Amino acid sequence: MADDLHGLLAGFLQAMTHSQLSEEPQRIAGLVVPNAEGLSKRQRIDLTLANLTREELARFALKFAAHRGDIALDEASRKVIEANDPPLTHITRRDVARAFGDDLAGERSTVEMVGRYFPLSTPLEGFLGSSGRSLRDQIAQHMDRNPGDWSVEYLFGEIGAFDCSRARFGALLEEAVHPLSRSGDEQAQMVAALNNILARDGYELAQEGELSGHPIFGFRPLVRGVGGRPKNLIFASRGPKPEIGFADAINNDIVILSGEESCLVYDRPIGSNGLLWSELVAWWSDFTPGTNAANLGARLQESLASDAERKLFATYFKTYRSVLGEALPALLPQVYLHYDPAVVKTLRHRLPLPRQRMDFLLLLPGRQRIVLEVDGKHHFSENDHPSLKVYADMVSADRELRLAGYEVYRFGANELVGDGAEPKIADFFEKLFRLHRVRQ
Structure with missing residues (x-):
């Protein structure tokens, strides 16, 4: 490109x-x-x-x-x-087209709407039909003068909407649900139908204003998330910290140089819907035949470093396992994502990874990545003395994570122990899941 x-x-x-x-x-x-x-x-x-x-x-x-x-x-x-942003797939675009049936423009002219974003009258080969007429003439005949001749799916194929940029595709959708095209219940129903489809890839039509009392919708990412796809989840270390470097810096393929026996590596594809507990259990059952969810839970708890972390982990599953069932996101403890190579000379010509370990990570729908940190005194002190340097390193790492698209939430360890800990943890996850649309 x-x-x-x-x-x-x-x-x-x-x-x-x-x-x-x-x-x-x-x-x-x-x-x-x-x-x-x-x-x-x-x-x-x-x-x-x-x-x-x-x-x-x-x-x-x-x-x-x-x-x-x-x-x-x-x-x-x-x-x-747009290359590093979540894709809007051909499948999603096809289903969007089918949601319109044979009527893209509603009360407006299809050829005028489409012509604002796609070339329709070029003499170049590929924009003329077998009759020699321009694409503009064909759309006017088969969609405006004779509605129903062409489906919107066929139209999208003719104008190149299946392969165009997301910005151009989104702009076309904005026109199709504009009050001049559709209003009232028809507009509301169409927006709802399109959002059900677009959400699969992490996008939506959201109200951005009004025109004469009618909603105006804009195409945008569903929520702020992280570009790209997580590739090697290394987590739940119950021994020495794994030492990690790049096997392939171009493709972000990483290799564990030492400590592999003490941690877990989830290397299956993780899509836009995130990682569910049921998917992690299925992987675990294949990884260690004869085991089940209880065995996995026990193994993950072995990596927890404090009573506060154990309370957060246990309360999460106690509160939401039955409520969310198969839709429960996996709560991953002690996640190692970004590292400096342990031995630089063994990774010659490879890029370094900044050091970072996360107490817990949730991979939610729409490529939302939620980091939970449980702060003990080691987050603020060195050799039992308050340390501005340790604190500065921590907040610097938080900034980098947020700038990369992660959400970071911190708990003081004292919050997560005692009689009031469970209600506080349950209330946090309830608000988190509603904010990030895991629950309605």
Whole structure:
């Protein structure tokens, strides 16, 4: 994608004169093109673009695309920017199309709505049908003048909506549920149906305002979550801290250099719905034949380091095992995710991992990752003396986790012992699950 974007942006700039190159890119996008004597336009452009990261390239290109209304450049830019975000799959887009049936635009013109976001009148091959008519003419005939000729699913295939950027797809959905297209019960029912589908990939249509008393909806991520997919969950160490490094820095494949025998490694795919206790139990049963959920629970408790951690763990299952049943998220103790390599020379040419252990981790739907920390005195002191450095290291690590998309909640160990501990823990998880939509 970056190579395509580089070529499109270079072509956009190449169409300018030398004089324009010295002024227009900076005026439009803040991009400075050097004006060294003796350089050709191509050399000036290549020199400029060579110094940009992929993300910088995309953000400059977006500004040029908006200035010219260039859909191809806009699409190439957005796909680079969206590359690390949760995908909106072909299956979800197909089911969205089927939810509309044969009526995308409601009370509006389909061709006018679609034409705002997709090229319909280009002479390029692929946008003309067998009759030689433009796609614009065909949509007008089969969806506006003769409703029912084409389904929305067929339309999406013709315009490229199954493969376009999420931003473009989302913008089309916003138009389809706009009050000018649908209002009242029809709008509400359509939004509800679409949200049931979009939620599978972690997106939604959320109300952002009103127009003459009618709701206006915007397409957005369902909740803030972490990009990417967790790949190797290393947790529940009951012995020496595992020493971990990268086996493949490109794919984030990690290897345990020592201490593997004392910890558990969950290496099955974890999708957008997170990790459920039932899934962890199924993995455990395959990993250690003849065992069950009780055996797994006992094994996890062996990794808990304090009475406070044991109380939190036990109360979680006591309170929610029967309430949520198969939908209960797995509460993972002593999770090791990010490490410095133990022996750098054994991992030559690999990237280091910042040191971090988490007391508990929940992987919730929508790629939400919830970190729970139980703070004893070692979080604030060193050799039994208060330590600003230890505290600073802790809050610094919290910041990095939050900036990476994790939610971090801390308990003082004293909160989790005594008669009032269970109600406090149960109340926390009740509020947490409602906030993150595990419970309605």
